[in-house]
Amino acid sequence: MSQDGAHGRYTGQSLAGGRYQLRDLLGEGGMASVHLAYDAVLDRQVAIKTLHTELGREQAFRERFRREAQAVAKLTHTNIVSVFDTGEDDLGGLTTPYIVMEYVEGRPLGSVLDEDIRQYGAMPADKALKVTADVLAALEISHEMGLVHRDIKPGNVMVTKRSVVKVMDFGIARAMQSGVTSMTQTGMVVGTPQYLSPEQALGRGVDARSDLYSVGIMLFQLVTGRLPFDADSPLAIAYAHVQEEPVAPSSINRSLPPAVDALVARALKKNPNERFPTAEAMRDECLRVAASFQAAAPSIVPGAAPTQSGSGVGSAVFPPVDRTAQAAPGPVQTPYQPGPYGAPQTPAPAAYGYPQQGGYQTPPAGYGPQGVQTPPPYAAAPQPATPPPGPGTGGKSNKPVIIGSVVVSLVAVVALVVALTMSDGGSDTKGGGGGASASASSDPAGFRGPDRTRVIDKTKCSEPEKSWDDESKINLPDFRYKDLNSVKACFQAAGWQYKITKQNDNTWGKDTVLDQFPSEGTAVDKKNPGTIELTVSTGDPA
DSSP states (O other): OEEOSSSOOEESOEETTTTEEEEEEEEEOSSEEEEEEEETTTTEEEEEEEEOSGGGGOHHHHHHHHHHHHHHTTOOOTTBOOEEEEEEEEETTEEEEEEEEEOOOEEEHHHHHHHHHHHHSSOOHHHHHHHHHHHHHHHHHHHHTTOOOOOOSGGGEEEETTOOEEEOOTTHHHHHTSSOSHHHHTTOEEEOGGGOOHHHHTTOOEEHHHHHHHHHHHHHHHHHSSOSOBOSSHHHHHHHHHHOOOOOGGGTBTTOOHHHHHHHHHHTOSSGGGSOSSHHHHHHHHHHHHHSSOOOOOOBOTTOOOOBTTTTTTTTTSOOOOOOOOOOOOSOOSOOOOOTTSOOOOOOOOOBSSOOTTOOOOOOOOSSOEEOOOOOOOOOOOOOOOOOOOOOOOOOOOOOEEEOHHHHHHHHTTHHHHHHHHHHTTTTOOSSOOHHHHHHHHOTTOOOOOOTTOOOOTHHHHSOOBOSSOTTEEEOOOOTTSBHHHHHHHHHHHTOEEEEEEEOOOSSOTTBEEEEESOTTOEEESSOOOEEEEEEEOSSOO
């Protein structure tokens, strides 16, 4: 056995009683390492991710990590990296949780994008839309099962040698925000700043539409070769997600049709209610737009780049993020020939396992509950193109960082402005959804009325899911984002006790359950689960 480095990067070590033999280190980050490994039982190569943070010392976290991995193992889809096994073992004297995953021979989407930037200035739009549609197909499956990814970015998307797109690292972010660790107890928001949704940056509830915002950021990056928000600190980037509007992609890439601008603008709405309602709806729009225009090479405006965002915010609090500058691409010289899905015909890349460039990145924990219930859709509202000045900059490090409670504190200063921003966001929307969501967008007071359509079946309480390892216990149902009246009826059917705490929040309507304690899936006594605490929205602005 040999140890390589300070973060538990072991080669030659075995896990699970010798079944998995760790071989080459494929990638490594601040919270996890990924090794190519050999499964001696099934005679196959696998990829094993090991977490090597202080979290591994907490029994409650390891239990949460195990449950999330089991849930992710149920996800079966062409565009999802499969999870085969999970467990914990001793590495370097520490109890270390690990996940055994499908070994993907390919390379991260970020590497594919870098190649396209060198060749064309950005990824051809038809190819970018097809990649995005495949990512959304994976999210559609996970959202149906109640799993929100929370860290969609090019580093968590793999492209195989046959151009199959695969999304990885479902579930780990959820485990990271379990609420039992010292990390979350300090009120920290853990994430990759460049792809954070506004609600994540504000510490609000996270649901499926937060993933769609991150997909929108990624699509902007693919078709322009740049991120929509650029700043010198994580805090400033988080501020920009909350307060600033992105430029139209076509102001950077002139070959993009208006339909792409409209698609990205809707995905990046500050108010979640104005984004696409589901991954399926956004995927359908990506495919429709891809089929509506003639494939063409990117035409990058020389020197065009997003305005410096959140300038000056928090630079004294957080050190500048790691920036790997790249020269702005010049005029496109290489003729573009659409391939299988618009992919340029280039020599096949060398086999990769998991991301190597910049190190392997562990997904973040968003902050607050997650769910997949969404209100009626709003119509798309394209943003005006406002080409800003500023020098061209290349991509920068997507390393996850921990944005401390000071992020939420500072952003709280502009909370009132944010609430108005969310309300104003719907003023230019024509047609589309209605009901409580529509009225809240136009209500000057910002109040959002109740939505009685989100109900929980009484049988979730009267016939709850049994705990897998203790017949005397049951797993608590998920009451979040359900109407309080239906939750009360569910409790009454089971004879359970509850306590309600009101919270001002107009992201969801009045009487919507925002959070619960203990959290869903917690094993509790079948006969006496104790008093369950519910945090319920008043419908008023925060």
